[in-house]
Amino acid sequence: MNFPDCMGRRRLLGSALALATTGSLTSCIAGKPGGSGGSRRGGFNNAKDPVAYLRTSWSTDPFARCSYSYLAPSTLGARARTLLAAPVAGRLYFAGEATSSEAPSTAHGALESGRRAATEVINDAESGEHIVVIGSGFAGLGCARALSDEGFQVTILEGRDRVGGRVWTRRLAGAPAEMGASWIHGSAGNVMTKVLRETGDPSYAFDYDNSTGEDEHAMEELARYEKKLEDVEDPDTATVASVMPRRPSAALRNATNINYPLEFAAEPRQLSVTATLEGRDLKGPDLLLPRGYDRLLAHVRGDIPVRTQQVVTGVRYSSDGVTVTLKEGDTVRAERVVITVPIGVLKAGTIDFQPALPNAKHEAIRALGAGLLDKLWLEFPTPFWDKDVNVIEWFDPDNPGLWSWWVNGYRVFGKPVLLGFNGGGHAHELAQTSDDEVVDSAMRALHRMHA
């Protein structure tokens, strides 16, 4: 894909059906936190009908409440991330993608942040201390692994019944259906690429330009507006929307959707201009993982135990140490605690800190947004779409941006699966609907694309 030159960061996080059916989907809307899935049983005779699907719903997942963070307009600017990362009273340490200034909103940024927090603990602590790590995503596992390697006693408390957080690999038609992170963004010099090499797993270098359906004119028009981002006087408080036309054409709205909601998981009016500049430049191709991201998680974790279904509701800290309270009322004592829960969880305030977190921490939590990107995986009897492209783009003039970007799983994994994305407003609207409605909406788009 073509991204505007002014962007310091290159990612597409996710980048980046009426179906007159004769039956309904076997749905499970209230499936596992974060996602659900089902199969089509009976009554379907159209090769363009899906036989199974997997759907994410990250905003309604109590252990995420978002897909990843973004920088909202505020006077803090990118400092919000360093303030969020700062330790408190030598007892509380913070990690997670939202704390990463170098690679926010990414899996490798999360891993780096966990290792950074471990270094902070190691510098402050006596050897052999007991450290609690809350959360078993890449940040928590990376942190726990580094502490354990240094001889600390580590307890990981994980609220869900599974390890990995926003990296969650399921399987559809034998393809690794990533519900969270799919790509290693910017594989050159990336810590995650090092983990990949250690596993010996293969990878698929993803060429975004191998696509069909892109509206080049709309992208060029968008790039002309984006050029104005460079001249914005206060990029911390100005929004991306401030340089966009008040009444964009449907085609421009579609292009804008691809560069913002599908990339930053937020609408241009929610994003500060600084959001488009933060993070180090990514180098090297983006990689997909045909054997699954979960294998990299397992490699980082090694043999470190994780206590799952341990929902943390409180953290009390003093010069004597920390006491972590669990939902069922049990407590865990430790010398220090590393908090890696997502920004959406911190914003919801479901963990009670005693004493309350400093004001600067609250300001940082306010200045960071909880973005939303959701995915829908669909399995078909056979591929009916262009088998040779990586990306299928689509422009629905009635709903610009809805179901506008798809990954062709047949090309990548050799399996008859498609992966559709929605971000920002479209994703929030779909999150309020049932599995049947989401799949039907996607299929309406696919049928129109392939009419």
Ligand SMILES: Cc1cc2nc3c(=O)[nH]c(=O)nc-3n(C[C@H](O)[C@H](O)[C@H](O)COP(=O)(O)OP(=O)(O)OC[C@H]3O[C@@H](n4cnc5c(N)ncnc54)[C@H](O)[C@@H]3O)c2cc1C
């Ligand atoms: C749809 C989607 C697509 C993405 N695509 C990409 C991509 O292609 N490439 C990329 O690099 N990144 C991508 N990301 C971002 C990436 O997945 C995250 O940045 C990264 O996984 C975050 O790791 P983390 O350790 O910071 O947080 P998490 O993985 O969320 O870990 C936090 C853990 O804390 C646990 N927790 C929460 N509350 C509590 C509690 N009260 N008590 C106990 N435990 C609790 C959670 O269950 C979770 O396991 C994507 C994310 C999503 C959702």
